[in-house]
Amino acid sequence: MAYRFLKHTFLIASLGLIIIPSFAQVNRPNVLFIAVDDLRSELGHFENSSIITPNLDKLAAEGVSFTKHFVQVPTCGASRAAFLTGKRPSRTAELGNNIMQDEFSKKPEGEIPETFVHHLRRNGYYTIGLGKISHSADGFVYGYEEEVSDKKELPYSWDEFLFDAGKWGTGWNAFFGYADGENRQSMKKQVKPYEAGDVDDLGYPDGLTAQLAIKKLRELKDSSQPFFLGVGFFKPHLPFTAPKKYWDLYDEERLPLAKNPTIPKNVPRQSLLESGEFNGYQLGEEKAGLDRKLSDEYAHKIKHAYYAAASYSDAQIGLILDELKALELDQNTIVIVWGDHGWHLGEQQIWGKHTLFENALNSALIFKIPGSKVSKIDNSIVESVDIYPTLMELVGVEKPNNLDGESFASLLNSKNSQKGNVAYSYYHNGISMRTDRYRLTKYFREAEPTIELYDHQTDPLESINIAAENPELVANLMPILEEGNTGLYDKK
Known part of the structure; x- marks a missing residue:
């Protein structure tokens, strides 16, 4: 089996990254990027799915939807940092939600762009952010229960960053908001993890974000400068709140429960989540x-x-895509929808995301390229760090030399999938590697076993760790896993 070995290049002083090309002779496409918090790889157009996402299904029918897209870290801030930089985590600080607010926000502007958005801005794009693109709910650095600051989480990436906090007052209050204007913080956590609000779409923050995005698209319609518009939706992140009409789409008792609702065999508690x-x-x-x-x-x-919250976000995405088409901007705009990680809905007896299992690492990813005739559900393995170089290839901007990801632009113009790719993820003092058939995970800890192997051909639910009875297979796969060790853990 031919695997892709990703090389981890180092920063060099001779990177020519601030050269601005002449845009008078280049008609570069716009980019509409939509981030959806906690949107696992379960969409209506996938086989055996019960979730209702008609707008994402329509987008997928006009583009490429990936079933095997994997994030680098199964937590919001760290996943977004890896995605935005095209770099795998190489320090423990890069596994935490606060990496961007603690470090990115304090750095002076350097030769290396802080994110791919910054790189686009340096290369002639007008960049606008709305909602949660980095970890911050509204682009500014402050604590959940603090007043909004004027300190930007990504100081150099955006020409504009906008957010409508509505009745919730601040970005973080809106992020954890309920229909009455209260939030998890104001209620001292004395709240339920769900709500079916007797409100319309504007009764929750994501509805306001969609309207803000529509307004901005109308302003951008006649711009001679290519734009990057990033829109970040909160749902289906906890609390699972949505207008009641999205709950009414489902018959609760008929929804299928997890097929693997118990703790996997031969796995210690340290690999799991409480x-x-x-x-x-x-x-x-x-x-x-x-x-x-x-x-x-x-x-x-x-x-x-969860499904109702996801359907609510799907509806907001549909409003934006409809406006993009009405303005005829769809004819020259790349559309990307990305989930920042997955979420266990009872699989492995877990309700959450912070694991190195498939359900936490596998998230939604859809690309639509203007003018492309390719429409498919693609089973190729791709990673979040691959999106940076892919986008640069699509818009004709030279990528920096220090990226860990590799472009998959060729997959967007081909009806075929690509075998042999590898995806690496990091958490819980471990590295997990996904191949076409296997998931191999190595933990750097005392609790045994430290090696887990799952065969997705015979056990796609990752219910039995078969590492102990397959030492030769583990030995063959381990050098490939070690290729993903960026220095985060001792290689001994």
């Missing part, structure tokens, strides 16, 4: 954990809530 974020919504009727499962009734309720 679902602490989910349990932090303290008025939830039941608590999840490795020592107790949710009842089927409550599991149905929470899955219903």
